[in-house]
Amino acid sequence: VSVFGNDVDAYYEKLLSGESGISLIDRFDASKFPTRFGGQIRGFSSEGYIDGKNERRLDDCLKYCIVAGKKALESANLGGDKLNT
Structure with missing residues (x-):
């Protein structure tokens, strides 16, 4: 379970392809925080x-x-x- 995927194959594929697991935070309102990006677990x-x-x-x-x-x-x-x- 990670920002790259929720199984070993998805994680490995995205890791090898050089994809970033970091994006703008959209699970909550981050506008009040100085940093508005992070690694979110999706599709869990x-x-x-x-x-x-x-x-x-x-x-x-x-x-x-x-x-x-x-x-x-x-x-x-x-x-x-x-x-x-």
């Missing part, structure tokens, strides 16, 4: 990783951490049943 979905009740309760940072951690475990073939043994 926690579907399949966090249930609806917790989705509403958690702030974005925690959602990013949980989903990134679960995706990392899956990528390392350590997800699912292997965690329960």
Whole structure:
């Protein structure tokens, strides 16, 4: 989960192509701040990783951490049943 994308392939492609993940901030009104640009995570979905009740309760940072951690475990073939043994 990053400004370059929400999976390893998207991240790697944008990194290799030299794209910048920095843009004008549009998730909130940044006009009162001296800096109006930054790296924003776009297109993020926690579907399949966090249930609806917790989705509403958690702030974005925690959602990013949980989903990134679960995706990392899956990528390392350590997800699912292997965690329960």
